[in-house]
Amino acid sequence: MSRLTVRTVEVTGDQVRVGDVIAVGGLPHTVSDVRQVRPDRRRLEFEDGNAYVLGRGRSIRVVRTSTDRGR
Structure with missing residues (x-):
């Protein structure tokens, strides 16, 4: 049997994963793609079509499942 675990973790921009949920402006956004746009920047694309550019070393909180x- 499987059990789903949901937790909030603090990560840096280079640790954000597809499926993470990030609050931007108080609204939750699910990450659908992560791309490096410069050596020190990551572009996070969300399921709703919005995007956000985040520094690799910037700390943020994400909800991760x-x-x-x-057995």
Whole structure:
């Protein structure tokens, strides 16, 4: 049986993953793609079509889910 775990973690721009949820302007956005646009910048594209450019070393909080598989 699988168990879904949801947690809030603080990561830097170079640790953001597809599927992370980030609040921008108080609204949650799910990351659909991450691209490097300069050596020190990442472009985060969201499922709703919006995008945000984030510095690689900038700390932000994201909501991340994972599935734990039990026996």
